[in-house]
Amino acid sequence: MTNSNGTRLKLALPTKNLEDPTLSFLSAAGLRVHRPNPRQYVASIPAVPQIEVTFQRAWDIFTKVDEASVDLGITGLDIFSERHEDDDNVIVIADQLGFGKAELVFAVPESWIDITSIADLAELSVEYKEQGRDLRIVTKYHHTTRRWLYTKGITHFTLVDAEGALEAAPSLGYADLIVDISATGTTLRENHLKQIAGGTILKSQTCLIGNRRELANSPAKRAGTKTLLELIEAHLRADHYISITCNLRGSSPQALAASLNADTRLSGLLGPSISDVYPRAAENGAAWYTCTLVVERTLLDEAVTHLRSTGGTDITVFTPSYVFSERSDLYDRLLAQLDRTE
Amino acid sequence: MMTTHRIDRVHGVSDVLPDEYRALREIQTQIEATYARSGYISIAVPILEYTDLFLRKSGEAIITRLYDFQYRNRRLCLRPELTASAIRAYLDHLQAEPLPVRLAYAGPVFRYETPQSGQPRQFTQSGVELIGANGAMADAEIIHLAAHGLDTVGITNYRLIIGHVGPLLHFLHRLDLNKRLRSFLLLHMETLRTAGVERLTELITEIDPSFNSGTPQPSAEIAATDSQLLALAHSTISTSGGTRDQAEIIAGFLTKISRRDQTAALHRALEFMSALCELSGDPQTVLTEAAQLLTHFDSEPAPLNELSQLIDLLAAYGLDSSRITLDLGLTRGLQYYTGTVFELHHDDLGPADPLCGGGRYDELVGVLGGPANIAATGSAYHLERLRRARALEQQPTAAPDLDAIIIPATEADFRRAIQIAEGLRAANLHIELSLTAQALPDAPTSAAARNIPVAVIVDADAAAVGVHQLPTGSETQMPAAQLADYIRQHKIR
Numbered sequence: 001m002t003n004s005n006g007t008r009l010k011l012a013l014p015t016k017n018l019e020d021p022t023l024s025f026l027s028a029a030g031l032r033v034h035r036p037n038p039r040q041y042v043a044s045i046p047a048v049p050q051i052e053v054t055f056q057r058a059w060d061i062f063t064k065v066d067e068a069s070v071d072l073g074i075t076g077l078d079i080f081s082e083r084h085e086d087d088d089n090v091i092v093i094a095d096q097l098g099f100g101k102a103e104l105v106f107a108v109p110e111s112w113i114d115i116t117s118i119a120d121l122a123e124l125s126v127e128y129k130e131q132g133r134d135l136r137i138v139t140k141y142h143h144t145t146r147r148w149l150y151t152k153g154i155t156h157f158t159l160v161d162a163e164g165a166l167e168a169a170p171s172l173g174y175a176d177l178i179v180d181i182s183a184t185g186t187t188l189r190e191n192h193l194k195q196i197a198g199g200t201i202l203k204s205q206t207c208l209i210g211n212r213r214e215l216a217n218s219p220a221k222r223a224g225t226k227t228l229l230e231l232i233e234a235h236l237r238a239d240h241y242i243s244i245t246c247n248l249r250g251s252s253p254q255a256l257a258a259s260l261n262a263d264t265r266l267s268g269l270l271g272p273s274i275s276d277v278y279p280r281a282a283e284n285g286a287a288w289y290t291c292t293l294v295v296e297r298t299l300l301d302e303a304v305t306h307l308r309s310t311g312g313t314d315i316t317v318f319t320p321s322y323v324f325s326e327r328s329d330l331y332d333r334l335l336a337q338l339d340r341t342e
Numbered sequence: 343m344m345t346t347h348r349i350d351r352v353h354g355v356s357d358v359l360p361d362e363y364r365a366l367r368e369i370q371t372q373i374e375a376t377y378a379r380s381g382y383i384s385i386a387v388p389i390l391e392y393t394d395l396f397l398r399k400s401g402e403a404i405i406t407r408l409y410d411f412q413y414r415n416r417r418l419c420l421r422p423e424l425t426a427s428a429i430r431a432y433l434d435h436l437q438a439e440p441l442p443v444r445l446a447y448a449g450p451v452f453r454y455e456t457p458q459s460g461q462p463r464q465f466t467q468s469g470v471e472l473i474g475a476n477g478a479m480a481d482a483e484i485i486h487l488a489a490h491g492l493d494t495v496g497i498t499n500y501r502l503i504i505g506h507v508g509p510l511l512h513f514l515h516r517l518d519l520n521k522r523l524r525s526f527l528l529l530h531m532e533t534l535r536t537a538g539v540e541r542l543t544e545l546i547t548e549i550d551p552s553f554n555s556g557t558p559q560p561s562a563e564i565a566a567t568d569s570q571l572l573a574l575a576h577s578t579i580s581t582s583g584g585t586r587d588q589a590e591i592i593a594g595f596l597t598k599i600s601r602r603d604q605t606a607a608l609h610r611a612l613e614f615m616s617a618l619c620e621l622s623g624d625p626q627t628v629l630t631e632a633a634q635l636l637t638h639f640d641s642e643p644a645p646l647n648e649l650s651q652l653i654d655l656l657a658a659y660g661l662d663s664s665r666i667t668l669d670l671g672l673t674r675g676l677q678y679y680t681g682t683v684f685e686l687h688h689d690d691l692g693p694a695d696p697l698c699g700g701g702r703y704d705e706l707v708g709v710l711g712g713p714a715n716i717a718a719t720g721s722a723y724h725l726e727r728l729r730r731a732r733a734l735e736q737q738p739t740a741a742p743d744l745d746a747i748i749i750p751a752t753e754a755d756f757r758r759a760i761q762i763a764e765g766l767r768a769a770n771l772h773i774e775l776s777l778t779a780q781a782l783p784d785a786p787t788s789a790a791a792r793n794i795p796v797a798v799i800v801d802a803d804a805a806a807v808g809v810h811q812l813p814t815g816s817e818t819q820m821p822a823a824q825l826a827d828y829i830r831q832h833k834i835r
Contacts, residue, residue, distance in 0.1 A: 086353060086456075086457050087350075087352070087353035108584075109584040109586075111584075111588075111591060112584075112586065112591055112594075113591060113595050114591055114594035114595035114597070114598050115594070118549075119549065119550045120598065122522050122549060122550075123520060123522055123598075124594070125522075126520075126521050126522045126525075130521075136585075150402070150405075150406040151548075152548065152549050153402060153522070153526050153549040154549075155397075155402055155405040155406065156397070158417075170584030170585060171584055173584070173585055175585075176584060176585045176586070177584075
């Protein structure tokens, strides 16, 4: 069913409203996409020359990856959830690229004041079944909706194909309620629809998917994917960290390290690195040191307080571009999915 | 460079290869003969049905696994079981027959199992339905037939587990539970048995977040009544209710605020269900303990009388009572059962793989549009599991499918080889005709490697043919007219 597509690593990027955020994301990760002509649908990434970029619609990217006309693709988790079958060739390589966030939700007419939760909807479904009435749900996400409702014990419903604007379906009368992707809920409210408690099927964002067979069979493609993943992962991780440098007075580097290490969360990824400072005006009794440590961004305030209490001053804070760890977790996860070790 | 991959087999379905195919056919023939001896007539029903046939009364376990699809504006499915189809066929064609009607059937069924379950997505059911018969006599006939079929096939290490959904149905019916939770509990008795009450509580919380597994709390919904009534008044003038009219929404709202908190009832149900699950073992002991339990929960004893009578009748059939376990936690997860249910388990197959299952389903005929008063009971084997069970008990014999191979020595001998082969086939022997001329000594050697007992070399000698008896390698010449007898003597099929 699948055809091998050569040795170049082909990456599909989404067009339309996901295009700009995807390009910004890649650029921030050091993977700027070079597109010689904005009207062309092919491009390259100079940082990883073996990658060949094409632009496709987000919904088509899943299919392109499955049929191996591309090896990798950036698309939405909502689309993956809808298109994925247990026997296809598509795997999620990175599930949280951190942008394109939206939720797949149920929405019912605002005036259904008796339906405020998924449990109420389940009751309505049973009631409709007894009355021999269909509970019609209009959605583009048939598989995802059906699977999810089944896990909630709701089995009486009919899924209706989307015709034009989904949000209008209840007032036009061709469906009773809708399941749709919503980033802010504004469109739903404007159409007099409301979400219900427990009615979120999926929290979606963009993800990187890949063709299992192509990646398993080609060391060259895995090598290109590894470079891509290393940069993406280190960039994503960098978002969570800050680098703090500060001058400290102390009796010895060991004594300083001991007091800094007292709080393991605030003493860097491994521990502080401490080096000598040579002050212009010598002071009696104490030496000056400079110390650099990388801590989680959320701990900035605590870290500064901790450094001050240890005698710190001249505290400067930087945002790292990348934070690399010993191995790439994303790449290790990919190898595990391919049943390989390297 | 383009390389073409092979097209894979669809996940979860299997090819049946010759040895397995032969074993399955043999088992099916033996089972059908057993059915026929008790007056069950075989019918065949379609693999494709309208999905609605199975949505009416099947449990969640079936509905969520349906191969359900839209084709040219029709909602169709591959049948997940055969009972509903058999009843539909009865309603379509056989209603004029005097009751009871005894039907037998066999064929593939399809269920979209998760890969984790390890269950196949296609398997073969062979079953019977006894339509229009009530009472222990009918239940005993079906259960005996199911157990006796295993005897016929040569499976000996099996156990019979009998239950009754009556006590649970009655109890849940009397509790003030909404219908959805009631059917959910009924379907998840199996979860309670296998995964415990904590897991079931988790599942309930998932479908009904208001269910509090701790102490019951006053419903937040009722506290919000005033503001919602205001919202109602507001909505009446501002927006449409889509496909539901105002009266319906208000009725729904009133039902909702008048609905009592379900927590207490759910706890009571879980308590009763857990107690039922404990009742499993030797029939007489379980019947005594069950009588006490039902008295304690103030529930009807009628199902126990039915079970007691059933056990007596099974003894009359000669069913070894040490094989029988009475298990009041057995419900089989199918929403259509109304009385006795049973399963046959093999000692060496897992508890999730019963050889056979069945029970009484007195409401199904009515639900599918037939007369409401037609009781029915039935059972179905999982044929592939029967084959596995039999293979565990007795070494399958690898018998060859052929009795002889006819080999023309040269192309000039083709016509005579055809005539000889057709003559032997007419004598009911299994004969392969070589499609190419083969010279000695290669011809008999390749046949011997395939475990064919006799090779016949047809050459220019019109009076006789060369016959090789392959296991020994002995070679003789004989007139073609004597071949049939010779091959019959040496056949090992």
